[in-house]
Amino acid sequence: MKIGLIMQDFKFNINLNDFDFLIGVDRGALIAYQNNIYVNLAIGDFDSVTKDELILIQEKSKVIKLNPIKDLTDTADALKYAFKLSNDVTMLGGIEGKRIEHFIANLCLFKEYPLLKIENENSLIFCIKKPIRLPIKYKFASFFALNTVKSLCLKGFKYELANYDLELYDSLCISNEIICCDNLVSFKEGLLLIILSNDDH
Amino acid sequence: MKIGLIMQDFKFNINLNDFDFLIGVDRGALIAYQNNIYVNLAIGDFDSVTKDELILIQEKSKVIKLNPIKDLTDTADALKYAFKLSNDVTMLGGIEGKRIEHFIANLCLFKEYPLLKIENENSLIFCIKKPIRLPIKYKFASFFALNTVKSLCLKGFKYELANYDLELYDSLCISNEIICCDNLVSFKEGLLLIILSNDDH
Structure with missing residues (x-):
């Protein structure tokens, strides 16, 4: 099963039909809906969306709401879930964005998940x-x-x-x-x- | 002496008056001129600018033209030069941009230059x-x-x-x-x- 994790900086310029299961990570879930993409699951502490936006996300798909005070990032938690389901997991986005520390944190994840792929319209990692x-x-x-x-x-x-x-x-x-x-x-x-x-x- | 390295993704939204010496790295030199900033030195193989743009850069400042076939990146060469002059060197930009591998290469430079700083409008590393x-x-x-x-x-x-x-x-x-x-x-x-x-x- 090919799983895609939709991150908040993803531009929806990659064909998503190849994926069997889509997970929206925090604000990524909202952005999916705004781009008319259905996600099977949304995971996050959702501190980057408003209450109303969270209600919208909950209406559209299954939601796992994480405690905002936690040791893992939303992305790390989403990956943990995804790799339990499959070995074929691609992070869509997670590269650009103003908070560059998130990209470094994403790179750190390769140590635990060497099968991970990170992809956007310009790069594949x-x-x-x-x-x-x-x-x-x-x-x-x-x-x-x-x-x-x-x-x-x-x-x-x-x-x-x-x-x-x-x-x-x-x-x-x-x-x-x-x-x-x-x-x-x-x-x-x-x-x-x-x-x-x-x-x- | 406080040295600033202007990278091609720098947005010129930081006060540059604090810097005593500015180095434009490859296309960064061109972008400096386009923003009316004088650089003391331009370093690069200049394969990211046209011939005419390189002539413009050469008219405006001293230029060190690197061989495009080389082991170091333009940035690593510019840093080597800068740290010979001073211990206070800040890379301005070098964080965003579509070629994210350049950001990772910039992080690698901390091992050789632990005094380096990397800065843009949103982050300081x-x-x-x-x-x-x-x-x-x-x-x-x-x-x-x-x-x-x-x-x-x-x-x-x-x-x-x-x-x-x-x-x-x-x-x-x-x-x-x-x-x-x-x-x-x-x-x-x-x-x-x-x-x-x-x-x-």
Whole structure:
């Protein structure tokens, strides 16, 4: 089952028909309705919506209301729920927005949920433990280590790389270009964060 | 000497009179001129501006033109130059923008330049090795470990915390509220990333 989490900065510019189950995270649930999208479930403390808006959300779908004083973010709670149902979970949005700390908190979630994907109209973020070929529908690929990635090799990219040990906080592998559909990202061990993106012009 | 690095997503909504030396990073230099701001130096490979725009930049200020095929990002090169001149360096912008991988690359720079500050109209990002009181002109404070932060204590915040070991990828300390000007962030060891932000409504 393919699950999508709708975040409040999501622009509804990705085809949602592929998803079997949609979860609106806090204000994301309201924004879904405003875009005529039905969500199967809304999760949040809903401190970012008014009382009337919450009533509207409750009329439209099942709601799990979290205590605003909690250790997990709304997103982390929604993910916990989603990964109980399926291993195929995509966060829709959660990248832009003025409160950039939320994006960092979302990146932290990869440690607990390495199968998570984060997607918006310009970017796809995910992490891998095994070699992969990247889809050429994206122009740029960036690679960061979530823990040390041993012997990283990049083939079929503008800048090829052989047996490089990528450490945490190393930004060497930012903005490479995917040249060839027969490309290959391989490494011996570690957890590799990949960000695919398109041109920003 | 207080140095400001103008990034291409900077909105020119911060008073720049405090800065003694401004560096335009790649397209940031062009955007400075378009906002009638004089930069002392422009650094970049300038692959994000046209030939004519580069000529305009060169007419207005000293330029260091980097080879587009390089291991460091334009920003990392500009920072290297800036920290040779001063320990007081602020990146202006570098937070928003569609290419979110650039923001992650900017965060990676804290490991090499722990004195760096990143600022835009809504957020101030910096890291500390010693206790600090936070300015109450910001509403929210978020804390992430760049390496394990031992015995983190938060006083004068909405959610107080005592002797918590904050690990990498732990998002427990996101979006705390600064309640009191006599607040205190203290810890025994580690490198703590702090993001101060205002409301996004």
